Amino acid sequence: MPTPTPKRIAVTGAAGQICYALLFRIAKGDVYGPDQPVILQLLDLPQAQAAVRGVVMELEDCAFPLLVDTIVTDDPTVAFRDADAAFFVGSRPRSKGMERRDLLSANAEIFRVQGRALNEAAKRDAKVVVVGNPANTNAMILAANAPDFPTENVTSMIRLDHNRALTQLAARAGVAVGDIDRLAVWGNHSPTMFADWTEAVSGGRLLSEIIDDETWYRETLIPDVARRGTAIIEARGASSAASAANAAIDHMHDWIHGSDGKWVSMGVHSTGAHGIPEGLMFGVPVVCKDGSYERVEGLSFNEFQNGMMARTIAELEEEREAVAALLG
Numbered sequence: 490m491p492t493p494t495p496k497r498i499a500v501t502g503a504a505g506q507i508c509y510a511l512l513f514r515i516a517k518g519d520v521y522g523p524d525q526p527v528i529l530q531l532l533d534l535p536q537a538q539a540a541v542r543g544v545v546m547e548l549e550d551c552a553f554p555l556l557v558d559t560i561v562t563d564d565p566t567v568a569f570r571d572a573d574a575a576f577f578v579g580s581r582p583r584s585k586g587m588e589r590r591d592l593l594s595a596n597a598e599i600f601r602v603q604g605r606a607l608n609e610a611a612k613r614d615a616k617v618v619v620v621g622n623p624a625n626t627n628a629m630i631l632a633a634n635a636p637d638f639p640t641e642n643v644t645s646m647i648r649l650d651h652n653r654a655l656t657q658l659a660a661r662a663g664v665a666v667g668d669i670d671r672l673a674v675w676g677n678h679s680p681t682m683f684a685d686w687t688e689a690v691s692g693g694r695l696l697s698e699i700i701d702d703e704t705w706y707r708e709t710l711i712p713d714v715a716r717r718g719t720a721i722i723e724a725r726g727a728s729s730a731a732s733a734a735n736a737a738i739d740h741m742h743d744w745i746h747g748s749d750g751k752w753v754s755m756g757v758h759s760t761g762a763h764g765i766p767e768g769l770m771f772g773v774p775v776v777c778k779d780g781s782y783e784r785v786e787g788l789s790f791n792e793f794q795n796g797m798m799a800r801t802i803a804e805l806e807e808e809r810e811a812v813a814a815l816l817g
């Protein structure tokens with residue numbers, strides 16, 4: 490069989506802690522699979538170029554058979570040139586005492602500049618995931634500044650929250666993580682996110698019936714998932730990195746290869762379904778198939794769900810208002 494043309498994968502924030510986990514897994518084949526060669530196109534700031542070169546030396550020392558080339562640059566247009574996929578990680582992380590929205594002004598400008606470069610340089614069918622916080626609103630800024638690039642292909646990461654909820658639910662229900670389906674995490678990657686078990690099942694049974702503890706769901710699961718990032722910062726002194734990289738890999742892998750009919754949560758551009766205002770970048774359940782995602786639609790919400798949705802919608806609308814000047 491002929492060797493496939495390498496896929497070009499742009500990654501921003503290459504000298505940072507998430508990328509220290511992410512790049513090695515991409516090079517190993519965890520995104521495109523074990524038969525697909527890749528080229529890494531790494532972006533970071535001028536002052537971080539030496540550190541990126543150190544990471545590249547380590548990539549070389551792994552002798553990954555699939556890694557055919559690595560480009561290192563501080564120019565976003567070079568990094569995004571002909572990209573098939575792009576991970577937007579580069580931005581400031583929060584530290585103790587900050588909320589992710591406190592990063593809005595520090596990071597928003599990055600996504601305006603990089604949106605223009607994406608517009609100019611990437612393939613039109615490139616798949617984009619924004620990891621840098623506040624991820625939903627950064628992705629909205631990116632898409633708004635890339636008018637010739639399909640908005641559908643700009644997504645934000647809420648998969649880490651989805652994975653966090655899966656583990657908590659599996660442990661409480663005494664089922665395997667892999668047996669859970671129809672879990673949704675809605676809205677903003679922030680304390681207002683809504684980990685929703687209403688439809689979630691394992692082995693054909695509703696998790697809400699297996700666990701049978703609405704108080705645990707409302708007062709423990711939902712807030713614990715929403716506050717997990719803070720708990721990690723408190724414990725580690727730095728924000729999550731390996732688990733964030735893993736979630737970014739899961740997000741992109743499933744988008745490319747499909748989710749086997751299962752629901753996964755992705756931040757996507759709202760089309761107005763489920764009462765979510767059009768244009769917000771919003772965590773929703775999707776099913777991935779044949780290189781694209783389909784939003785799960787036609788769900789009806791009870792009063793509790795409506796209240797949770799309203800809270801995270803309001804926060805994203807406030808964020809949109811705060812960055813209105815950057816939305817083109």
Ligand SMILES: NC(=O)C1=CN([C@@H]2O[C@H](COP(=O)(O)OP(=O)(O)OC[C@H]3O[C@@H](n4cnc5c(N)ncnc54)[C@H](O)[C@@H]3O)[C@@H](O)[C@H]2O)C=CC1
Nearest residue numbers: 502504505506507533579580581582620621622624649733
């Ligand atoms: N969506 C999610 O679930 C998660 C998001 N995050 C976010 O991911 C981001 C990165 O986190 P870490 O890797 O831990 O941070 P880090 O500080 O270790 O690395 C960030 C890197 O981005 C680079 N950078 C800054 N501005 C840049 C620009 N304009 N262009 C290219 N590179 C630039 C920095 O030089 C640095 O090398 C943070 O915003 C963090 O809050 C972290 C965990 C989960």
Ligand SMILES: O=C([O-])CC(=O)C(=O)O
Nearest residue numbers: 583649717718719728729
């Ligand atoms: O909490 C943070 O700042 C990092 C992050 O987004 C997460 O771990 O979910």
